[in-house]
Amino acid sequence: MTETPGLLGPAEIRGLAADLGVRPTKKLGQNFVHDANTVRRIVELAEVGPGDVVLEVGPGLGSLTLGLLGSGSTVVAVEIDPALAARLPGTVRAHAPASAGRLTVLEADALRLRAGDLPEPPTALVANLPYNVAVPVVLHLLAELPSLSRGLVMVQTEVADRMAASPGSRVYGVPSVKLAWYGRARKVAAVPRSVFWPVPNVDSSLVAFQRGEPPAGADRDVVFTLVDAAFSQRRKTLRAALASWAGSAERAERLLRAAGIDPRTRGEQLTVAEFAALAAKV
Template sequence: MTIRLLGRTEIRHLAKSIDFRPRKSFGQNFVHDANTVRRIVSASGVNRSDHVLEVGPGLGSLTLALLDRGARVTAVEIDPVLARQLPTTIADHSHSEINRLTVLNRDILTFQRSELTEEPTALVANLPYNVAVPALLHLLAEFPSIRTVMVMVQAEVAERLAAEPGGKDYGVPSVKVRFFGNVRRYGMVSPTVFWPIPRVYSGLVRIDRYETSPWPTDTEFRQQVFELIDVAFAQRRKTARNAFAEWAGSGNESASRLLAASIDPSRRGETLGVADFVRLLQRSEDWHVVPKATPAETAEPVTDTHDEVPSR
């Protein structure tokens, strides 16, 4: 049976029927355009063999489109009102497809693998923009079974995630996400497809996890690499030789370690790729003493827009 997707009028009526008003603190803006959700699901490549983890399903627009592809879906929703309503909405629009949906009322930033009985193979989500980057990195690390990621985020964050070394948008998120896989942009999404209408454009980003990782993926190694990335970008104007001085020792020792990893000591952090950071760590005899740095860019806050951007 064909699944009926939600439209603008139906989204508004549904919210009214449960006396629900979108909360800015959760960045609640809901997709009401069927072509947009079909585009997202099609670009994700999910099919009947996939178990999809969806973050922030909201009123269910994207959830219905995922079920329409035949996938099994676990939807993680932080808002208890929406989490309670979602199964009813799905049942009303898809009937028998409700048995392929699991809804969990959880905060995605603390969500753990042990809370699922089946490992997810894909992540498809309209991520809450104020926590998009930390949520994405957390899920990629927590669920190694996820092979494909398709997320809608604020356009500025999408540009940062997909930026290449040396570009103006290249930063901590650009490097860290590439620890897990390859990153590609999949175009823009207009604010007019949301209710309420936000003041920013959205961007689609797809991540394909490496089939065979080029480097170790254990937690300790990943954390050490991420700490090196934080060190480099905490002092963007400094050369690598000076930026890594606290970690490596004197300027000469720092230069020697960089050269041993085939990195020119005069390069700046924003020109280094994830493979450079991995190589630097692996070539260092004392890699286990990498100091913790404040990951100033990791969360990528966006000034004046974090509470008015789509998360559903």
């Protein structure tokens, strides 16, 4: 089957890696997408196009970058690896010369990225993220870049489940609540292992995000500290789990009751709005 012009196939991916001396490692979460159909699907689900400024974290060898540029979007690619960052503009010029002017590459750590580092405010986040940094990166970027109205990230399926979980779910926890502060996350598609090189030993999924209004009347930092405390001992009731945070179990109970929350409730049962209501009573 012939690859769509402009997108990278398995041979191109391996060739680029060989030229750069890149040997993908599990430690860095390096699994490169080499399937053009998967790239097209990601771009379609991300719903980006002309007029969008897409922030891509960890572009690697450029598979997804080329797909995003093909949509007509402007792309700001943030790559921590100096060799990969240096090579990406040349890859785009070689495979999609007409799109090269819409690409900016920043050699930077996404966890340290600031709004002032970017040439213009991004409207969407689209990225293939290593599972060990996926949630911190997404939370940092949503906090730092209010212009991000939506996103689509590919992460390990376990992480995707946590990001999109609802209250009462077995996997509902800190990532679920903190993401819900910014808006709505949902798991939209599974990604086969076979589309990556090297083939990972975990499953991957795509998580879509739409920014919304945060709960009113509470400070985000207070809410997030409260969430961390509530899930640090998730098997305990909130009265017990929040004793250290509140100063005592008795004060925790008073605050919970003032917020209309049963002290016998566990953290996994509360919505972000309920955590905000509790934080507002402090």
